[in-house]
Amino acid sequence: MNSIKLTLLAGISLIGFSAIQAQEVKDILNQGKITGNFQVDAQYYQEDSAIGAVQPNEEFLTNGFLNLIYTNSGFSAGIRYESYQNAMLGFPTGYKGSGIAYRFASFTKDDLSVTVGNFYEQFGNGLVLRAYEERGLGYDNAIDGIRVKYKLFNGIELTGLVGQQRLYFEKGDGIVRAFNANINFNETFESLKDKKTKVIVGGSVVSKFQEDNNPDLILPENVASFAGRTIISRGKVSLNAEYAFKYNDPSLDNGYNYKNGEAAFIQASYSQKGLGVSLAAKRVDNFSFRSDRDASQQDLFINYQPALTKQHTYNLLATLYPYATQPNGEMAVQGDVIYTFAKGSLLGGKYGTGVQLNASFAYDINRDSINPLEDDSRNLYTSNYFETGQRLFRDMNIQISKKLSKDWKMKLTYANILFNQEVVQGKADVPMVSAHVGVAEATYKFNMRNSIRMEGQVLLTEQDQGNWATGILEYSYSPHWFVAVIDQFNYDNPKGAEEHYYNVSAGYNNQGNRITLAYGRQRAGIFCVGGVCREVPAANGLYLSITSSF
Amino acid sequence: MKKVLFGLLVVFGFQTNTMAQSKLPAVEVKTMEFESFNTSEISNDGKPIIVNFWATWCSPCKRELNNISDMYEDWVDETGVKLVAISIDDARNMGKVAPYVNGQSWEYDVYIDPNGDLKRAMGVNNVPHTFLLDGKGNIVWQHNSYSEGDEYELFELVKKLSKGESISK
Structure with missing residues (x-):
């Protein structure tokens, strides 16, 4: 009898115990979230000798990816599956096939934050280090390795990382080692807290290692670069300056020049209600920095050097x-x-x-x-x-x-x-x-939902391909639908016949989903239609794009 | 073993039903003065928040934020909503964000996400992309792209949220 009771009691408490555990597990799991996004672009290509467009052997090309990120309090992990069957024209041809091209896990505990796997990072203005992605252009120089960030006191942030960079579905040869420190003086020093002038100072060291496998030259296997920067702001005025130096880094880019490199960037701005002024200047000398000295095109850049020109749309x-x-x-x-x-x-x-x-x-x-x-x-x-x-x-x-x-x-x-x-x-x-x-x-x-947008553009030049004109008509029915017609017309072309680049597109979007269908000729660049801007490669034919965020 | 499996099934079954609604992820971005700022600090006293991704080179984004700017005072008065504009401008243009924002007299809270960290964490493909958060900080609605008039739908939703109504379909 007693033993039965005991067993029962034990059973109940076990159930109770496991119930508590289950509840805890549930609680923990219930804090977890999965977010992500998806995009697929597909194009059927037509032969178009008039504009020199050829049909690829596959006739039909597709790019797609899916990002999944799981987050639970201080922990997060994610993957990106990418598929190129085969890569669309204009995309780097190194993208072939499918696979998990990005995976990471990271956690933050108090002042410490650790990421292992793939990550993106930028130090300052990116003069010595910027790992980033531009999916629409096929640009991705993510680092695969370990990154540690630490907040030392208020206003002092330290970042250290090591890893190799992404090269399509492979990794580049070189190893990147980098360290960055940022100090926000107004946060770090109590006495400066309420001062109007704000000062942030930062410094970076970035070094790469690549074996010397050249029989003719003695190549530096370790190349170090340094950057120092400051941001000073006071009310309406702000100043952002950065200087970077790099030891000799003979490469395919610079014709195996052993000269040291340097880069300087300065930007000042003044702004108040109704008025904004910005002035910027830079000087770059021999500052191509890649984790493989023989890389070309957009491959394996460690740093980023923006063009100091207006980004037109x-x-x-x-x-x-x-x-x-x-x-x-x-x-x-x-x-x-x-x-x-x-x-x-x-x-x-x-x-x-x-x-x-x-x-x-x-x-x-x-x-x-x-x-x-x-x-x-x-x-x-x-x-x-x-x-x-x-x-x-x-x-x-x-x-x-x-x-x-x-x-x-x-x-x-x-x-x-x-x-x-x-x-x-x-x-x-x-x-x-x-x-x-x-x-x-x-x-x-027309009213709250219906509107039409018209653009007329003319480009006049006596050089290159001569004159261009563009007309765009875009009708939108808020918040879900749009239709657009575009014609670009090349005339007075000294090298060829007059040519129209027509394009018709329509799209539907709801919540985070968006479907676009287009037909016609299209030029490369930042392409803005139906309320969205995306960087696209040159194309011709029938084009379908589906994007989703969740 | 079967029980464990069953337990797991229950747990996961439960999980899929009641999984936490997404909130803003905690990501380091920059203020317009390039100071570090963690997005977990974004709050609005129990009132709705609009989070809008834009860029100085994106004309539909600027159309949207300029159109909302014309009505923003009324929106705030009526609903207490706050608009947080996240610029994805990188080093090429991030210095132009403050001059543009002030030049246009925007009253929004503006942050810069120069390397796309917040954009990635929130699964944003293209700009403009708008998220709407209820008073508890749950992401309850999102919209990609901008057409003239979209702001009216957005404001209808904001009004519902400020009254505590649910906007899920």
Whole structure:
């Protein structure tokens, strides 16, 4: 009898115990969340000899990926499955097949945060380190390894990492080791807490290792780079400056030049209600930094050097002559002014008027060749710091935006562009392109749900492919539907016939889901239609895109 | 063993039913003065929050935020909503975020996500992408892209949330 009771008691308490455990397990699991996103792009390609488009052997190409991230309080883990069957035209051809291209686990415990597996990271402005992704362009230089972040006191953040970089479905040869420290003085020092002037100082060391397997040259196996930066702000004014230095790093990019590299960037801004001013300048000398010295194209970059030019969105401006940064050498300046004429003022009218001015200038650096017979340093040139070389790019543009009535809105843009095709695009014996670009955009709202947007664009040039005109009509039925028609027209082309690039597209979106279907010819660049901007490669044919966030 | 399996089934079955609604992930972003800021600190006193991903180079994004800006004061007065604008501008343009935001006289809380860390954590494919959080911080709605007039639907949802109504379908 007793033994039965005992067994029963034990049984009940066991059930009770396991119930408690189950409850705890439930509680823990119930805090967990899975989020993610999905995208698939598919294109059927048509032969189109008029614009030189060829049909690939596969006829039909698809890119897709799915991100899954599990988060539970301080812990998170995730994977990305990617599939290229085969990669769409314009994408790097290294993408082939399918697989888990990204997986990580990370936890944060108090001031310590650890990530193992793949991760992205940026130090400061990215001059010495930036691992990032741009899925629409197939750019991904994620690091696979270990990263540790630690908050030492208030305002002091330390980051250390080691790993190898992603090269499509493989990894690059080189090992990247990097350390960064940031100090926010106003947070760290109690006495500065309430000061109006805010100061942040940061420093980085980034080094790569790659075996010397060259029979002819003695190559540095370890290459170190350093960066120091400061951000100072006081009310309406702020200053962001960074300087970076790199020891000799002979590579395919720089023609196995043993010269040390350096890069400097400075940006200042002033802004108040209705007015914003920004000025920036940079100088880059021999600063291509990759974890494989023989890598080319967009592969295995450790650092990031943004172009100091306006990132245009109108397609003729964005896709025909966009400047690309020159890591081997470049000096550039850029200025921006944004001003809003207030409502009710003479130029502001009833709704106010917006004006944006932007100008950017980019030059090669000055280079004096070194005679290798007189100098055995294997430095290929010396450079005068303050002297410029040939012109690479110039863009001067103005944009005026105006709400005309409750239903009408207008935007007018003019840009004047000089573009060095030889250096930026690597073409031989071609003249500098000088182009005038004008864009008029209008939006008309029929009512709360129905609206139409119209764009007319003209690009006039006597060089390269001659003149272009673009017309866009976009009708949207908020919040789910849109239809758009685009025609780009190339005329007065000294090299070819007049050609239309037509494109029709329609889309539906609901919550985080979006489906777009398009047919026609399309140029490469940042492509904005139906309310979304995405960087797309050049294409021709029938195109389907599905994206989802959950 | 069977019991364990059954237990696990129950636990996971339960889990799929009542799994926590998503909240804003805790990610380090930057203020417009480039100071570090953790998104777990975003709050609005039990009122709804709009989180909008945008960029200075994205015209539909700017159209959306400028259109909302015209009505934002009324929205705040009526519902107490707060709009948090997350710029995904990288080093190329992040210095232009403050001049643009102030030049347009936006009254939003603006943060910069220069390396896409928050964008990745929230599963954002393209900009503009808008999330709506209820008073408890649960993500209850999202929308990708912008067409003229989308702001009216958004405000209807905000009004419902501010009254404590559910907006799930």
